Amino acid sequence: MEITVQDIIHHLTAHVELRDNTVDQLISGSMDQLVTGVVVAFMPTQQVIEQAVQQGANLIIAHESPFYNHHSHTKWLTEDPVYQAKRNLIDEAGIAIYRCHDSIHQVQPDGINEGLVQALGWTSFLEQRKLEADILYFDHNFTVQQIAEHIKRTLNIKYVRVAGNLEMTCQRAAVLVGFRGNGNLTIPLLHNERLDLIIAGEGFEWETPEYIRDAVQQGRQQALIMMGHAESEASGMKLLATRLDEDLPGLPVTFVGEQPVYNVL
């Protein structure tokens, strides 16, 4: 079966209308390139690209940019040796990289949220899928610590960061992936949805966690688990890989993961 990069992009974006300033784009390679295999990843790191080359795959579908900025700008990097080496590897191996960011967030339900809640085994706790958050109702009284340990165990991650009291029990939580951990989203949710707990990927340190700190100091029962940006979004890309593998019989599709980008010391 002859499938081009363009065919796969059509498949990925068939049910969404991308906004004008979308970051979703073909970052390297060409639309008419015949696809020999697909690697799906959260971040197209050097290691992910090397792995694709080894596997004989020439299309990487990644949620984030390979070039260390959300808009994949490269002009500022032209003299940078790490960028140059990465760019050379991509070009010499003929790897097409397609950024699949906005489209997977725009489908209903958000494919990244869906993958995370599924990976956590929490689909039965779903009360409401909002545009940028899933609202969960736990039918048991889990403590913050129990939920944090569950997240670490299920997603196989080494650490999470927690604000608030570890012994507090939670019933109502919101799950927000990626960089949706900022106060403009989390603080209205906490109040409007009467939440005990925010579970998020990444956000400014001076917003949500400082709100939680103040809430606790005022005697309220609220907490925050910040799991890491990649850790909150990789499961969604893994789910995409599984689906693509079903949709593209005869074409090898694999998810390639990474270690957490930070070690805690």
Add this chain to the structure above:
Amino acid sequence: MEITVQDIIHHLTAHVELRDNTVDQLISGSMDQLVTGVVVAFMPTQQVIEQAVQQGANLIIAHESPFYNHHSHTKWLTEDPVYQAKRNLIDEAGIAIYRCHDSIHQVQPDGINEGLVQALGWTSFLEQRKLEADILYFDHNFTVQQIAEHIKRTLNIKYVRVAGNLEMTCQRAAVLVGFRGNGNLTIPLLHNERLDLIIAGEGFEWETPEYIRDAVQQGRQQALIMMGHAESEASGMKLLATRLDEDLPGLPVTFVGEQPVYNVL
């Protein structure tokens, strides 16, 4: 000695010209209020405000906003119970809060950078003070792990996050405080200043640490220590408190610290 809030703001801003869109402003209280005591803090948390009330201090000079967003907007928070309780405490106790963010970064040298490098005992390693980073040259071959442990011990913080190889030895490092840990600042510095190591406060997870991950995968010797936003800036505010205490004889000036906003689990 009768000192007003206005007098102290004049003193703090005497040598800088604040830009039009500065975030530095009197957030509560009034300019002509007589100051009974000064509390200096990184973040004017609920606990810091309570401590000021207990100490009989009615002016808090803080680096960050009390209201969980950089521009101290409050309209979006009017219905929020945590905001309401904090606002009531501030108003009922008659606490003036002055945001001292841009002015302390604008003085030469940057007062926040100066406080951090001094607290780390690294003033003798200073090679160059750039506008947004201090460049250090270590005259010993310290490993990343040794430097990370030194930071934790000296600043009394529980954890730092590290990207790169812990055993790598470092000679040239840049120190960037607060939210200066993003790629637009760190990546050109790494190249132009031939750095082994970036030491920063906070930054997007998809920028600097992912660059370091790729650099290491390419066989380069580079690393990143991310110490936390508050952890990188509190020493600068502490230094400001010491200086204000000397400049304002007869008026009690104290620095009030906070625990790290996150626990790692």
